[in-house]
Amino acid sequence: MAEKTDEKLEDLFFNNKVDFYRSVLVEQNNYLNDHISKKVDKAIALSEEIETSKKSQEIEKAKAEFLEKHKDENINFDELVVFYNEELPQKFKREIDKLNGVQFFQAIYDLFKAAQGENIQEGEAYDRREEERSLPKEVIGNGVSSSANAKNQSVMTRF
Numbered sequence: 001m002a003e004k005t006d007e008k009l010e011d012l013f014f015n016n017k018v019d020f021y022r023s024v025l026v027e028q029n030n031y032l033n034d035h036i037s038k039k040v041d042k043a044i045a046l047s048e049e050i051e052t053s054k055k056s057q058e059i060e061k062a063k064a065e066f067l068e069k070h071k072d073e074n075i076n077f078d079e080l081v082v083f084y085n086e087e088l089p090q091k092f093k094r095e096i097d098k099l100n101g102v103q104f105f106q107a108i109y110d111l112f113k114a115a116q117g118e119n120i121q122e123g124e125a126y127d128r129r130e131e132e133r134s135l136p137k138e139v140i141g142n143g144v145s146s147s148a149n150a151k152n153q154s155v156m157t158r159f
Contacts, residue, residue, distance in 0.1 A: 066105035
């Protein structure tokens, strides 16, 4: 600040204290913005990057533990990610996001298996409905109480 002191600033010091302090505060803010704000922003960005890195390491560790726990089930992790991002309702996502580590992946996997079971059951029900549609609605033939049966008592001559 001493280097930037000129005659105008000295006059303000002696004649107008309010303008002098205003000028000093403006210079002080300019210095802080030029030199310190950049460093603070950089420090915040680095701390966020470190936090993100730690979280991603924890997620990878939990993922590895989950896959190790279910290695005999041949889980396609990409399908779980797609299921979580696209098919899972927000209500379930909020609850699952509260879980940590392996519990998070286990909850997604349990819901995924339940959804797959529903899809299989829906597929079977759809196949049954298709089969019922292909069957005729009414069989053509003579009923038991028809007048033709009165003449022919034999089962073989009924139709």
